[in-house]
Amino acid sequence: MRVALVEMRPVRSTPAHGTDLLAELVCSNSLKSVETTNAHGLLKAELRLLGSLLLDVAEEARVPGGQALAVDRAVFARVATGRITGHAGIRVVREEATDLPSPGVVATGPLTSDRLSAAIQARLGAASLAFHDAIAPIVVGESLDLERLFPASRYGKGEGDDYLNAPFTAAEYESFVNGLLEADRHPGHGFDVPYFEGCLPIEEMARRGRDTLRFGPLKPVGLRDPRSGREAHAVLQLRREDRAGQMWSLVGCQTRLRISEQQRLLRTVPGLERAEFHRYGSVHRNTYLNTPAALTEHLSLKDDEQVVFAGQLIGVEGYVESLGSGLVAGVNLARLLRGKQPLMPPPVTMLGALLRYVAHAEPARFQPMNANLGLLPPLERPPRDRALKKGALAERALAAVRYFARETAA
Helix, strand or coil: CCEEEEECCCCCCCCCCCCCCCCCCCCCCEEEECCCCCHHHHHHHHHHHCCCHHHHHHHHCEECCCCEEEECHHHHHHHHHHHHHCCCCEEEEECCCCCCCCCEEECCHHHCCHHHHHHHHHHHCHHHEEEEEEECCEEEHHHCCCCCCEECCHHHCCCCCCEEEEEECHHHHHHHHHHHHHCCECCCCCCCCCCCHHHCCHHHHHHCCCCCHHHCCCCCCCCECCCCCCECCEEEEEEECCCCCCEEEECCCCCCECHHHHHHHHCCCCCCCCCCEEECCEEEEEEEECHHHHECCCCEECCEEEEEECHHHHCECCHHHHHHHHHHHHHHHHHHHCCCCCCCCCCCCHHHHHHHHHHHCCHHHCCCECCCHHHCCCCCCCCCCHHHHHHHHHHHHHHHHHHHHHHHHC
16 A cells, blocks of 8 residues: 655644654653563564564664663654655655545544644534543552452442442541642643643642542542441542453542552552552543544444544553554555455454453543553453463463454455
């Protein structure tokens, strides 16, 4: 396929970019773990089997990073730009895209220009696009102390096991608030937006008054502990994110605290003392689609399957997650143009599980997601040992992605 790659920089830049190079990394220089028993390492292993160009570029730009794939950002962007501009099948067009291409892939990331955002909204409806990301942490179900938590929905509404509740005593609550007031926050970026009152970070709520949280997301009203028959001083609710109970989100706990501070503080919550995290909280400027409501299961427009979306625009979080979704989008658009049906990676793969989430999540509470092992379907006979379990998940995923690679090449 011959490709026209439309890049608006340097004709029009963004608040985050400083060069006209393609693949300029504007946040971290880390593409995270290379261990296959880690979700990000497994995703990289899958993408290597699928022939990812940008992982090859990352290896060329690699710098020491322990068990993480870290890169020299300048080298990474320079090498990626050279590979793309030197490719005989790719023509780089330096102009702002103001309409959706058909056929084409739309992968404009969290800083989609205003005019293209308006075109997307006009095509999909105003409710299809979000401009602000308020994400609560998600913890590993197996890491919770169920002896200290109790299952209940507020006022008894809904299924009893949809929520777990962490009850605070007055002393525990005061200690938690003190920790929030003293914690180190992420400094943010020049392209962040002001907070929305409906999704304030928990540390910002704590600064507004010591009781703000317990009259807000940590309010105990309607949540009686069946063990005591009383309401606690405050309650942090955990909402089930998957049927198997592998992922639980901390309701209303969006935060801009640094990851180390999130780990330290949230492990002071009763029942979360040994919590492990699938996803950390964040609040930042982000443009993304309500993908499960707006797109098909192979991430195209419902009225034009040859307009395919990828990257952070579809609601994946992270560099490797974005380039993985782009690889699948490219494969599927090429298949469609050849008269073949699109293919999605099997759900037992990290890439397939992630894309299944963004395509099939509950639209009313859809939020961006990063790669994490909680997205994978449980093993039929999981080993008791957690390290062996992670190894078995990786083995299953890599076997499935090898088969998928043969399918896409056929």
